[in-house]
Amino acid sequence: MLLKAVYEPGGNADRPVTYTRSLTFVLTHDCPWHCGYCGFRTDQEGLLNEARLEELLAEAEAGGAKEALLISGERPDSLPHIRRELHERGFADFWEFANHVADRCGEVGLFPHGNFGRMTESELLRVRPHFISMGMMLESVNDNLRLAPEKKAAGRMAGLEAAGRAKVPFTSGILVGWGESQSSRLDSLAALAEVHSRHGHLQEILIQRYVPNRTNRTNRANRTNPSLS
Numbered sequence: 354m355l356l357k358a359v360y361e362p363g364g365n366a367d368r369p370v371t372y373t374r375s376l377t378f379v380l381t382h383d384c385p386w387h388c389g390y391c392g393f394r395t396d397q398e399g400l401l402n403e404a405r406l407e408e409l410l411a412e413a414e415a416g417g418a419k420e421a422l423l424i425s426g427e428r429p430d431s432l433p434h435i436r437r438e439l440h441e442r443g444f445a446d447f448w449e450f451a452n453h454v455a456d457r458c459g460e461v462g463l464f465p466h467g468n469f470g471r472m473t474e475s476e477l478l479r480v481r482p483h484f485i486s487m488g489m490m491l492e493s494v495n496d497n498l499r500l501a502p503e504k505k506a507a508g509r510m511a512g513l514e515a516a517g518r519a520k521v522p523f524t525s526g527i528l529v530g531w532g533e534s535q536s537s538r539l540d541s542l543a544a545l546a547e548v549h550s551r552h553g554h555l556q557e558i559l560i561q562r563y564v565p566n567r568t569n570r571t572n573r574a575n576r577t578n579p580s581l582s
């Protein structure tokens with residue numbers, strides 16, 4: 354539909370579709386939470402190591418990437434083994450590690466964009482000098498205890514407000530197709546519009562399709578409780 358709008362007679366042919374080559378740097382798949390649709394999370398993978406980081410940087414350079422997408426599970430340093438690895442590698446906490454990876458990306462000419470789930474205002478202020486932008490999906494203003502038992506809309510909204518107060522250019526969005534009503538979708542978009550009207554920091558809104566996951570790598574035996582929800 355987008356290409357039709359751009360290229361058909363009478364469309365927006367004077368406004369070509371552009372894109373940026375990017376490479377994803379997973380700082381860790383480990384996550385304390387257990388969203389039912391997640392095919393990303395693991396329990397005991399640990400952090401991206403320096404050798405793999407350098408491989409990814411070389412790969413990005415060879416492929417002509419301009420953007421580095423740095424991602425992780427949510428609040429990974431709520432996990433004891435991650436805190437232990439950070440300490441062993443000389444990082445005070447996960448944000449210092451994320452800033453280190455972002456700085457290496459910046460050194461080779463990549464623009465680092467980070468998405469680490471919900472963060473506090475002080476955490477966002479710490480990473481802001483190192484990242485070009487950050488992001489976190491709202492998903493919905495309605496909690497879904499079946500699909501995402503630990504993820505709370507109030508916490509996501511608080512994270513979006515924190516990003517606005519910290520003046521961090523931000524990407525967010527909603528999840529569609531998980532059984533939500535039309536009014537729930539509209540309420541979620543309205544919530545994003547409202548927070549943006551106060552801070553002007555939302556640069557991009559994603560409409561992400563829900564895909565049922567049949568390979569969830571959940572291990573509930575290792576569940577812990579991160580400090581934010």
Ligand code: SF4
Pocket residue numbers: 384385386387388391392393394425426427470
């Ligand atoms: S917060 Fe949920 S969706 Fe995000 S990595 Fe953890 S389990 Fe997956």
